[in-house]
Each structure stands twice: as structure tokens, then as C-alpha cells.
Amino acid sequence: MEFSEHIKTANVEDVVLRQPLHPPSRGTLCITGHHLLFSDREEGSSRQVLLLLRNIDAIEKSVENLLGYSCVFTNAGNSQKSVENLLADSFLFANAGNSQKRISGSSGTITIKCKDLHVLQLDIPGMEQCLNIARSIETLSCLDSVSEMYPFFYRPSDANLPDQWGLSSPEKHYSQMKELHDRWRLSTVNRDYLVCPSYPPAVIVPKNIDDDMLEKVAKFRQGGRFPVLCYYHRKNGTVIMRSSQPLTGANRKRCREDEQLLQAAIEGSDKGYIIDTRSSQQALQASMTGGGFESKSCYSSWKRLHRQMERGKALQESLIKLVEACGDEYHNMDRWLSKLENSKWLSHVQTALSTAGLLAECVERDGHSVLVYGSEGKDSTLLISTLAQLIMDPYCRTLEGFLALLEREWVQAGHPFQQRCAHSAYSHARLQQESPVFLLLLDCVWQLWRQFPLALGFSEALLLRLATEAYASNYGTFLCNSHQERCVLGLKENTHCLFQALLRPRERDCYSNPLYEHTELAIWPSVHPQSLQLWRGFFLRRTPQARHLEEVQEEIRNMVIKWGKQADALSVCEGVKMFSLNM
């Protein structure tokens, strides 16, 4: 595809950019195949705003001519027709009127609402130019073809495409856990993605379960997601496994190999726990449509625990409601609190953290292995296993460890980023597979960070950056829905890796937590509703607090640089640590 087809107006002068917390500025707007670029033309200043079109969730157009005839269109994509009508109407109007002046004197405003909740507004002189720009944005922000997306074009001058892509892999993970090798093995049964399309080529499974058995188990689990190990708890030798639901169906079908696999996983222990992120009612309903759960009689060593977690559409609607509430400028305190409550977002945060806490308790305190799944095993399952690992494992709480965890548990484990993050809270497009599960994870991690400001090696800025990158990125990391899709598109050969980029020295300074102090202890989050707060840094980023946050991050970086050079500042650093607790 030629991007230029979709760009009728590539440059507009005299555009006014308005952003919350910034004074308006006047400059030149350019649109390219992947970016919107605004350059301030005032002398002495050099403000540039570069926005990935992919980050745009929705636009609102309002065009106005000299007679004050004004129209507002909301939403991208669907309103193509009406824009054309308007344009035609305007021409008619101008022709029927008395001069060209009306057209040249008319102007338009485009409000751009980004997937990461940034909002900006452009006042564009000339109705036609405005509508051209709007149309280009509408088309180019919604390109379906992954290989046309910007990560395939992004070639920063200071980095070559990496030889080694990524930080972690099941192979690396396995080789790091020598203690496992007696009882667990690395299987490449999925090397051609035939056994499970959403799994990576290698997975960790019990040693005495061979590949033939795995293939049978895969047929018994939704989407082929048979139980695999995702975490080994060194302190007591227990593990976390994840999978999808078993396809027992209404007839309570059995799969001996599945039973053997689970039994092998807890060999030498009296029992294991299954944490099902559905209510028992939901699990029962699922069995009516081919899904199901492990019966007590066939899996006698396993104890099932049900914790209902919201997923899919409900979660997306919760996000939309929350963002709508946050953007409402006119409501009073009661209305705000009531809308916050109605959005249910904080309830989802609470449920996720408490279910992860339950999982961590089973492993760390109760000393038993756990299998976790919901239905497909690609969403809430990953959320819970990731949070539990953060709670228990000191290495996962370092910057590298956290990024490697995300790579293993989300990217490689097959969270369908492309489907889930296709739209965010502003789009009026019909909901399909969108769901802010990864955003919910980031929010939960932020709650951990707030409650244990010294225990995490990374900063809030990292979480904010990840929230943006998941929706629109220069990097290939969050593209596609599975390892297989990435492989087909040659993602490793043709794009840069975000996680590697975040570990380069400059970024590391940015995203490290200078207050970090290693602790071996588990960090048990309080899940009392009073202990959980709205993630203002993300959801209220349009408010003045957000600017403070950016300044804080800037200062953290400065301090880290300073500390590198200045040894005795450490005593003052102790003081700084305490400050960050006061939130």
C-alpha cells in the first residue's frame, strides 16, 4: 500500500496546537504514513510533538465557516460519509454564497484522543485542509496490516537491529533453574505451533510426560493450551503452572494424560491447588458449551478454588466508564465518586490483587503448587500469575526481571496484544476483542509500587511508558497475537525490541527506581478497598498532577546520575526514600 494515497494534504501552516497544561502554540503540521508531526514555528522555541497515528483512538472534527455554520463529528472511521457530505455541502454553500473568502476564512478543529489517554486539539485553517487531515488520520490510524506498521520502518540511528531479540525465553528460563531439571524438562513439541498455536515453540513440562502425551493433553485443553510451568518457587520447590480450561463438556469427558500431567507436577506432595478465575457457576456453564473443569473424582489430589474475575467486554466497558468519569469536568464530588464506583475499575484492581495474593499464599505460605486458568488462559490467567510472581520473587521486582517476566508471561505466553489493544477508551468502534487486561496489570503493579515504594526496581514512569507502548509503539514487541504470528512476519529480524531498548543506559536511568532496596521477603499487598487508589498518573494525566509526575521522573533521573558520581549523597538518599512513601 502507498501511504501517500491517503494523504491529500501533507503540510499545513498556521496550525494551533492546544494541549492540557501547555500554552497553545502555533506552527506547522505534517502528516506522514505513520506520524503526525507538529513543529512550533515561533523563534527561539523548538517545540515538536511527534505522535504515532496508531496511538489515535478517536478524533472529533468541528468545522466552522465565517457564517458560524458549525458541525461536530465524533469518531474516526465510521463517519467517512458524513464528512464527504459536509464537504460537499460546504462547497455548495460557498458557491451559492458570494465569494471564495468563505472557504478560505473557514477553519476546523480536530480533537485527537489517544489510546494512552493523551488528548490534544489542532485548530487548522481551511476547512478542506482540516477535513483532509482528519480523513488521513482516520484511515492511517486503523491500518490492519501489521507489516505496514511503524515498527517495521523504525530504524533509529543509534541502534542496529539486535542479533539477540528479547530478554527471556522458555529455554533461557529453564536453563536458569537448575533445581528444576530433575523433575521438569523443556519440550519442543510445539516447535511448529501445531500443538498449540498460541504457545511458543518451547515450554516447560513435567519430565515424565512425553511429547505424545502432551499432544493428547493439548487436545483436551481449549486452544491447545496444556498446563506448562511458569514459575518455580526456590524457597520450597513448589511451582505455578498455567493452562486453559479442560474440555470436559457436559459429559464429563476425561483425559488420562491430563490427569497424569497434573499428578506428575505435584509428585511427592500431598496436593495442589487449581485456581479458576471464574465462579463455580461460570465453570459449570462453560461445561455446557464444551469447556469445563477438573472433577474431584478424577483429580483427587487437586483442590479447586474459584475466584470470579471480570474479563473481555466487561473490562473494556469498565475502562470506558472510568475514563469518561475522569474526563468529566462539571460534576460534583458525589457524582465523581459515584461514577468512579460505577465504573467498577477499582473493584477489578482489588479482585486481581486479591486473587494473585491467594495464589501467592498457596505457594509461599501453604507450600503447594498451583495451576491457574480462566477459560482461554490468555488474559486473567496471565494477570494473576504475573502479579503472584511479583509478590513472591525478588528478581521479578528488578527492572530487568520485570521486563523479562512481561516478555515470558505476556508476549511469549500468547496474550493477544493486537486484538486486546486495538482500541482504548475513546473509540466508538464496535467492541470486538478489545480488553484492557494488560492495563489492569500495570495498574495492579502501580498499586504494589505505591504500597512498597522501595521494593520495586522500576518507577511509575516505566508503567506509564508500557501503557503507551502496548497500544502504539516504535518497537515490535507488542505487535501480533502470538509467537507464531511474530515468527511468520519476521518480527525478530525486522523490528527493534522494546525491552532491550528500555535497558540501555539512558532509559535505565529513566525507569529505574532510585529508592529500590532489594528484599527477599514477599510483598503482600493490602487489598482493603481503602488501601487501593485510582492510578492518577495514568487516568488523570490531563490534570496538573500529571505534570508534577513528569517533573518527578525527570528529577529521579537527575538524582540517579548524581548518585553515580557522588557517594556521600547516599545518606540523603535514605531520606528521599522515605518521601516517596508519603503518598
Add this chain to the structure above:
Amino acid sequence: MEFSEHIKTANVEDVVLRQPLHPPSRGTLCITGHHLLFSDREEGSSRQVLLLLRNIDAIEKSVENLLGYSCVFTNAGNSQKSVENLLADSFLFANAGNSQKRISGSSGTITIKCKDLHVLQLDIPGMEQCLNIARSIETLSCLDSVSEMYPFFYRPSDANLPDQWGLSSPEKHYSQMKELHDRWRLSTVNRDYLVCPSYPPAVIVPKNIDDDMLEKVAKFRQGGRFPVLCYYHRKNGTVIMRSSQPLTGANRKRCREDEQLLQAAIEGSDKGYIIDTRSSQQALQASMTGGGFESKSCYSSWKRLHRQMERGKALQESLIKLVEACGDEYHNMDRWLSKLENSKWLSHVQTALSTAGLLAECVERDGHSVLVYGSEGKDSTLLISTLAQLIMDPYCRTLEGFLALLEREWVQAGHPFQQRCAHSAYSHARLQQESPVFLLLLDCVWQLWRQFPLALGFSEALLLRLATEAYASNYGTFLCNSHQERCVLGLKENTHCLFQALLRPRERDCYSNPLYEHTELAIWPSVHPQSLQLWRGFFLRRTPQARHLEEVQEEIRNMVIKWGKQADALSVCEGVKMFSLNM
């Protein structure tokens, strides 16, 4: 009165103290006329808890004997009877039973809920001892006689009773504002408290209004609270005055002197504003019962603005609901947010800040003088005028300036602390004059501090300390309801002054904001509901966050001490400033 009459058991050994966030500890409990003292008897530790009985809002007793016969009594004061019955019953039971053992084996638990929301629990061996202690607490925590209260007995070894009591006074305030002297004078018309029982002996009034006229105006204003100057805005020469409502009544009575006084206050300006903290409907209703408001025809240069603020009982009930919600450990997120909303506390915070903002806008932006009152002029009136001064006046934002402001606008201006702070959120005593107006002020100041962490010269710790001191104190500052009452009791001669104590070097280090940066600018708070937060440091002080807060305060002090010695730490200090923004 002899305190010893009320103390049947003065010492109990083997008491277990339980406090949130602390491990239980075992030690000796002593009760004196004013204090509960717990001393840890473990070797090597020296934990002592000293609690002013006056700080106790409610106690709950639960006594239990060996057969598990258990009773819970809630509340102090009213349940005297039932305690005695229980005691009798227990004796009967013991006598009817088979040994003394049952009595000696029985034990009791007293849960103490403090006015400043601290909660602690004492397990006391011996039912009788437990009930004796409980009864002593019930009696001694509710003493009515001011002169028997602890401030009259408090004689710290490191300080003599001060020669000069307090930081500020109308006289001092007047003498500091030379620019005023042309048009305003200090009147001692109230030197014998005859004109206005709740005013101090000296007040600032327009120069051409003589004392005879003031006496007439006083008769026209509720409780004699005629309009007096409380703030002079140097930038533009406008002033804030406060008073009580005019007693126009249903017949629209006039008072020429009142009209002249107000006219004199805005001499040379085209108009002034009256901010009435009642709705116009409420003002109208008040006129039916003898109160009222300034009619447009008689006060043609004054524009009335109504902003309804909750007061009295409604505010107290709001506090009770909020504290109840904060203490509820079992509720889910929806219930918490819904209870938070239902308590309306944050709405009151919002209304107070926005009304203060309105007042400050009239003065600073619109350049006109303002008279503010509600009905009595002792509660919301003071709240609004104090907050507006903090918004506009850089000096009021320093530690000294803030304390002096509180002294002038609350203590001397006649906020009835004794009535308003008789009980807090836990007491089940029938509500009389209690109302947490001063606490609401502290909360609003905390919101300012959160939004402008560099602009206030004092720390959150000061606000927490003041919240405690207002309810129970070693100092005489918050005793009584008026200057007159304090004078009669010889408060200045017989008690120490809190505000002076808070400025001694050690306390100053504790309560200063090391991040403070002087700014001449007004600090306009955002009153969007999204911008206001629950004051967790106070309302959730039982949760782990509270402990973090204490550590933070400790560190602030350490850093201040360090900074005194270490010049180059200033650059790091810059960084620290930014941290505190990240809240």
C-alpha cells in the same frame, strides 16, 4: 474534686496492649487523674504509651470468665448501670459456682477509641480490675470543669510558663499593618466583653466608626459579632471582614450604623461583596426567626453571594459516617466508595475550598473587599476566611504565619473549641454542640499542601498534631470557647501555649516543610472532585500507610538537621522536592 475518688484500681500488672501496626506487648497499666500510662515490662525494651484521658472518645468493654460467659458494652458514660449489673451478676455467678478461681481467672478487654482516631486495646487480667479501670476512664475522660483539665497541671521541666502568651493578637496584627492606619483603627470597645462576649477585647474597625456606633451595630448582629477586619490584602488594599448575620428579622429592620460601618469599609471603592455561607433560601428562613441578611436597598454598594456550607450536626454526622466507613474492614470496593460518597465529607472539603476560592477571587482578582458570615460567624465563616488567607498571603503559609493565623482566626475570634471538640467520631453521647469544623479546616489545608507541596512552610505532621491537640492537649490553647472564658480562668497565667511550643527549635524541625519555597503568588487550589483526596494520613491512620507517614516525618526532620550542616546537599534537596509532588 479529688481524682483519687474515681480511681479504685490505679495499677494493673500483666496487661496486654494491642495497637494496629505494633506487635502486642505486655506490661503495667497505670491510671492517674489525667493519663493512662502503659509501660512495657519486657527487658531491653522501654515502650511507654502515655494517653491523655481527655483524648478518649469512647470505650468498649468486654469481660469474660472461664466459662466463656462474655459481655460487650459499648460506649462510655451511659452504660454505668449495666456495668454494675454485670459486676454484680459476675459475683453472683462466681459465688454460686464453685470457686474464687473463676473470678481471678476471668479477664476483660477494653477497646479505647480516641478522639484523634487512634485506637488501642487493653487485655486486663481480673474482671473487677478491668471494670474499675473502665469506670475510671469513663468518668475522668469526660470531666466538665476546665480548670481541672490537664493543661492546668502540665509543667514541663524544660519550659517555664511564658511571660508573653501566644503569637498574635489584634493589637499586634494592627501594629504590623501600617498601611491600614489611615482608614482603620483598633477599638477596645469590647474590653470588658460586654459588647460581644465571643470577641477579644480589641478589634480592628473602620476609623470613622466610633465605639458608640459599634455598640449599636453589635446589637444588630447575632451574638454581638459586628463586622471586624481580619485580613488586609497589601497588593490592592482590599480587606476581608467577618461578622455574624444581621438581625433584620421578618420586618426587615435596619441599622444605620451597620450600613455606615460597611460603607466606611469600602470607602473609595465602588462596591464590596458579602459572602453568605448559607443558601439564599436558608438566609430567608433565618429572617423568619430573627436573623436575616443585608437588603439590596439598604446596602446598595454590596453584592451578596450565597454559598451553602454544611455546619453543626450535619458536619458531625458526616465525620461519624466517614470514620465508620474507614474502620469497616470487611466491605468491598463498591461499598467503600459508596460509603465514602455517602459520608459527604469530601463534598464538604470541596465546598469549603471552592467558597474560600471565591472569597480569594473577589479580593485578589476582582479587587473588592468582602464581608463573610454564615449565621453565628464562629464556624464556616472562620473556615473560609482562614483558607482564603492561606491562598493569598505568603506569610500565612509559613509555619509561624499559619500558627498566628490560627490563633487570630480561631482561638481569639471565638471558635467554641470546647463545645465543638467535646466529642469526635466514636462517642455515642447525644450530639450537642459538637462539630468538626476545625478538622475540616485542617483537611482543606492538607489538600492545599498536597496540591502545592512547596508552597506551605509546614508539614502534614503539624496538621496531624493540631488535629490531636484540638481534642486533647497538654496546652491551654484550645481550651474554652472564647477569650473571655480563658481570661476568667487565668489561662494565660496557668497554662502553656501550644503555638509557642510548636516554634521551639526541636518542634520547628519536626513541623517545618523542608521543601518549602517562598512564593508571592496566590495558590489557587483545584476543586475538581478528581483533584481532592481522602486525607489518609488522618482518617486511615490505623492502616500501614500511617506508619509510613510517621517514618517520612522522622526523615524530614533528619534531613532538615542534615541540611543545616551540609550546604551542598541543597542540590539533592531540589530532587527531594520533586518527590513529594508524586502523590
